[in-house]
Amino acid sequence: MNIKQEDIKHRLAEKGLKVTPQRIFVLDAIQSLGNHPTADLIISHVQKNHPNIASGTVYRVLDVLVENQLIKRVKTERDVMRYDGIMEPHHHLYCAESETIRDYRDEELDGILAEYFERKRIRGFNIEEIKLQIKGKFQKP
Amino acid sequence: MNIKQEDIKHRLAEKGLKVTPQRIFVLDAIQSLGNHPTADLIISHVQKNHPNIASGTVYRVLDVLVENQLIKRVKTERDVMRYDGIMEPHHHLYCAESETIRDYRDEELDGILAEYFERKRIRGFNIEEIKLQIKGKFQKP
DNA sequence: GTGGTTGCAAACCCTTTGCACGGCA
DNA sequence: TGCCGTGCAAAGGGTTTGCAACCAC
Secondary structure, three states: OOHHHHHHHHHHHHOOOOOOHHHHHHHHHHHHHOOOOEHHHHHHHHHHHOOOOOHHHHHHHHHHHHHOOOOEEEOOOOOOOEEEOOOOOOEEEEEOOOOEEEEEOOHHHHHHHHHHHHHOOOOOEEEEEEEEEEEEEEOOO | OOHHHHHHHHHHHHOOOOOOHHHHHHHHHHHHHOOOOEHHHHHHHHHHHOOOOOHHHHHHHHHHHHHOOOOEEEOOOOOOOEEEOOOOOOEEEEEOOOOEEEEEOOHHHHHHHHHHHHHOOOOOEEEEEEEEEEEEEEOOO
């Protein structure tokens, strides 16, 4: 019926994970909330419609999802843990003042980086992922 | 007498900070420890020679030093806070397996990035610092 | 002198965990 | 039936904080 939920179920099953309501609701919350929500936000959002889901469970679900690469953990310098539902490689703009994270994507940049690291290998280190953290300030409107 | 300590005192004074023994010892510890020490490590190192310095004080000193840009905070996905005494721009190799951070510096890379962001400005965002987090694995020897 | 710093210890808060129960294979 | 997943509540552990004493300037 609900296309979004069917998709989530599919993604869980694909990883060989048991499809439980709790996992569905957490993944759904991360997608709905967007913008790198904290565990706290996710918990409130989930509990709004399902008050009987324990916060400990949400934390455990988040761990499972990260381990299975369905979401990512994001941490900034002065912040609690946040979660990111977007698995395609992308970079982050981070504004310390407002504690905000915004995504930044640009294929040209990724190309430039790939070319650079193709050329300059780092001895003794196998690169798996390259992320830019661009610190700065969002201009006030 | 001690050149290193004189230098530290100078750097504190330069920022208009009061030069207290606690601040000197903490800065000294970060430099001696290198390798992005945790607060815990810094506390032990400081307390080894000065057992009467409270851990709460170390945390407060670390905050002051970060605010005044004498050190940086570093956080990884699954880790406690770490501190970095190197203020020149540099990037980080991060190995999740061993929870290790190693510095990576290359002027050519910085040049490439500067050129790219010179060309592509990000609307509504003023860039202050660009950091690469290169995730991967250190090869076993 | 005096306002910023420190020591101490308690509080905080996010996160993890032990345990018994529940549900799906 | 067996086992993973969950709810609950308590513990954990890194970090922060209130307050009185202290000290750098």
